[in-house]
Amino acid sequence: MKNDTIAAIATAPGTGGISIIRISGPEAEKILRSVFIPSGMTAEAPPESHRMMYGRLTDGRDTIDECMAVLMRAPKSYTREDVAEIQLHGGDFVVRQGLEICLHEGARLADAGEFTRRAFLNGRIDLSQAEAVMDLISARGEQAHRAAIRQMNGGAAGFIRPLSDRLYELQAGLAACIDYPEEISDEEGTGMLRKGLQDLVRRLEEAIDEHSSRLIHRGLQVAIIGRPNVGKSSLLNALLGEERAIVTSVPGTTRDMIRGEMMIGGIRVELTDTAGIRETDDPVERIGVERSESTWKNADLTLLVLDGSRELTEEDKSLLKDLTGEGIVLINKADLPGKIDEDEVNAIRPEKKRITVSAKEPDTLHRLKDELKQYAAVSDQLALTQPRQLDAARRAVQHMRDALSTLDAFTPDMASTDLQAAQDALSEITGDRADEKLLDRVFSQFCVGK
Ligand SMILES: Nc1nc2c(ncn2[C@@H]2O[C@H](COP(=O)(O)OP(=O)(O)OP(=O)(O)O)[C@@H](O)[C@H]2O)c(=O)[nH]1
Ligand SMILES: [Mg+2]
Structure with missing residues (x-):
């Protein structure tokens, strides 16, 4: 583990009211004292920990800024090392100069996520809590925010650690079966083990909620699809x-994708309006149609729009046939006399919900919004949120299933290898077992200064 002193600008680039330079490591105090002169205090007196000081930042000759600074001595700091933070006026030039002099005084520019990585390596937080910090920063809706806070409070570890303990018990039981085969009957030994593993598999599988994890991280992706002129853009x-x-x-009219965002039930819903899908000789429109089809393919939910004031066309029918994934049929223009034969729609897609709406009368959209809310519902108990955590949990389940089938084949030695592999996968989630490569992967997604 590196033990040098790092520094970075912790606030977003650009101009703002204030910007913060953060320094962490054994030299933090020394660097702070050489660049910051507290006003009214003698520079020789050591600064009091956790006390904000007013003063000026200097390169030794000139004043760079009037500012506030605070020293947080280890271990009561974000990284559990000595941390100094300097609050400057938020101008790009001032802040870059401030950072420059800290580097000149011996700090190294921090890597992406390095402060949080140190908090993890120093045992202040586990890996899932570190990821929660990132989730919190990037949260764009209430649900994402709530899930991040739950994780920051140890949600994932609180769920995984008891499972891991239970798995250790089962491993010990299996070891006893292998070591004392005469004393423990198969019935007793592997029977218990099998039950225990099945229970763990069930609990983990319940927690692998891909849908909720995706909703939290990328929102609900909704594609508005239909033939031209049915009212998609409206x-x-x-x-x-x-x-x-x-x-x-x-x-x-619409040639390219047009996106818009709305919040429903605390989840970000991203709506994409697309070019009307039809056969066409116009090269520009054809590209638009190709984009519509790829938006459709990547969406979590499709709103297939039909014009209720017209009879169903061959194009409508063909789109209905292709509506195989999650989708809702919207029968639009309800303010006009209806000509569409809903039985025909029903004959092709009896299983899909149909909602009658009018883009001209926004009050008719309530039922649609309620439906979207249901698609955007996220479990309140979500223990695992990051795709990385889900992946590790999935591998743990697979190893346990492998162990179950090896037990069926009466090869307990092999089962014990599978159980250890499952244990390793679980400990990746909390980072109890994490190699450099895994840490690099997690922390490279952070911004510098966090
Ligand atoms: N009366 C009525 N007219 C509507 C309604 N929705 C859309 N229209 C009209 O239908 C026409 C086409 O609407 P758009 O929203 O441009 O249709 P679109 O599906 O986006 O069409 P393309 O972009 O060409 O694929 C316009 O004249 C709209 O005013 C509706 O609910 N009621
Ligand atoms: Mg349009």
Whole structure:
């Protein structure tokens, strides 16, 4: 583990009210005292820990800024090392100069996520809590925020550690079966083991909630699809409550994807309006149609829009047939006399929900919004949120399943290898067992200064 002193700008780049330079490591106090002169105090007196000081930042000759600074002596700091933070006026030039002099005084520029990495390596937080810090910074909705706070409070470790302890017990039981085969009957030994493993597999599988994890990290991706002129762009505008997309009576108005965001039930919902899908000779429109199809393929949920004031066309039917994933059929233009034959729609897609709406009357969109809310529902008990954690949990389940089948084949030695592999996968989640490569992967996603 590196034991040098690191420094970085902890606030976002650009101008702002204040910016913060953060320094962590054994030289933090020395560097602070050589660049910061507290006002009204003699520079020789050691600064009091956790006390904000007013003074000026200097390169030894000139004043760089009037500022505030605080020293937090180890272990009561974010990294559990000595940490100094200097609050400067938030101008790009001032802050870069401030950082420059700290580096000149002996600090090294911190890598991405290095402060949090040190907090982890010094045992202040586990790996899932470190990831929660990142989730909290990037949270864009209430649900993502709530999940991050739960994780910061040890949600993942609180769930995984008891499972890991239970697995250790089972491992010990298996070892006893292997060492004293005469004294423990198969019935007794492997029977208990099998039950215990099945229970662990069940609990882990319940926690592998891919849908919720995706919702928290990338929001609900909704594609608005349909043939030209059915009112896709009008619906986007009505849902967003603003004139985002161009609407005209000319079929083929939208040529490119148009995105808009709304919050539903504390989850970010990203709506993508697309070019109307039809056969066309126009090369620009054809590219638009290809983009519509790829947006459709990548969406979590598709809103297939039909024009209720017209009869169903062959294009509509073909789109309905392709609506195989998660989707809702929207029958639009309900303010006009209806011509569509809903039985025909039902014959092709009986299993899909149908909602009648009018983009001209936003009040008709309530039921659609309620449906979206259901798709965006996230479990309140979510223990694992990061894709990395889900992946490790999935591997642990696989190893336990392998162990179960080796037990069936009466090869307990092999089962014990599988159980150890499952144990290792579980400890990756909390970082109780984490190699440099794993840490690099986790912390490289952070920003510098965090
Ligand atoms: N009466 C009525 N007209 C609507 C409704 N929704 C859309 N329209 C009209 O239908 C026409 C087409 O609307 P758009 O929203 O541009 O349709 P689109 O599906 O985006 O069309 P493309 O971009 O060409 O694929 C416009 O003249 C809209 O005013 C509705 O609910 N009621
Ligand atoms: Mg359009």
